[in-house]
Amino acid sequence: LNTGFGRAAEKGGGTGVGGDPPARTTAKVAFYAKASSVLGLSRQKCPWGHGAGAVRLRFSISTPFLGSLFPAQPYCFLGQKKKRVWSQNLSVVSLSSEYRGLVKHTGGCHCGAVRFEVWASADLHVFNCNCSICTKKQNRHFIVPASRFKLLKGADNLTTYTFNTHRAQHTFCKTCGVQSFYTPRSNPDGYGIAPHCLDDGTVQTIVTEDINGKEWEKAVKEHKTIRDMSKP
Template sequence: MRSESSRATSPEATGLLLEGGCHCGRVRFRVRTSERRALDCNCSMCGMKGFLHLIVTKDAFELLSGSEAITTYTWGTHVAKHTFCRFCGVHPFYTPRSHPDGVDVNVRCLDGDAASRFVVEPFDGKEWEANVDRIR
């Protein structure tokens, strides 16, 4: 279960079982979550990618296909692993710096109308150090 000190949801939580993937379809994943909030971060990376964040535990995430299509970009501390499809360039999920043992799913990459089930909350990632504890 999600603790008060962590926004990452665990697979034990009852909730939605959702699937998603990249634009070309090579990368496909499944995620289980009870979380209904997604974060819209304004940092230099997320703002450019248009990433809407849903942070889950690794046990709540399953890569269904496309491991060979995934490539990774890192910078700075190299803790965050920004994965994306090397064919279409879409970022369906990554390893976040705030939760290096978790997975951050891009809500916009979920199938169908799944994104409409989430309430989007702003997150001030431009001021990362001052705000990161809010999502840990």
């Protein structure tokens, strides 16, 4: 990012926000605008009086997975605290390597009573199982660790169906009957998410792998990666 700012600065001339050349200012504005959409940052007024430019680039940081590590508080990226804040940001983001390269998907059931968010790749690896229940309800799903899944609402509107070994927890909405996620027998420490229950805009590609659930024990034993998909 610093290199990008440097290249932009070399192309610009004159003075922009904080004494930067206009092109460098433009690069900073673009970066913080992108950060605000990806990390959930909010713009607020600068308390140190750094001018109108500082107001545009002043954020308080509050994200779903960094909140406990970096409590939300205001900073000004153009003022005297710029260096300290920037180094803190980098160190905190490095602690969240589990989320690197992932995007936040949101989704839910048909009636909207159940809503969730999940961090996963934009390129999904989806299983198409032919076991008795997956065939009847068309249970195509991708697997994520439990730590990357968050139920936003609807816990009291979920009910669970189990059968046979009763290890898989087939959760679905009491109102509309849609199963948007469940706990697979193969990955009891994670969740199976229905890609067709995700909101539009965050999935780039879907690769589907058939799995022989009719011979579940053999299929899972021979599969080289499915057990690891629920590990952070």
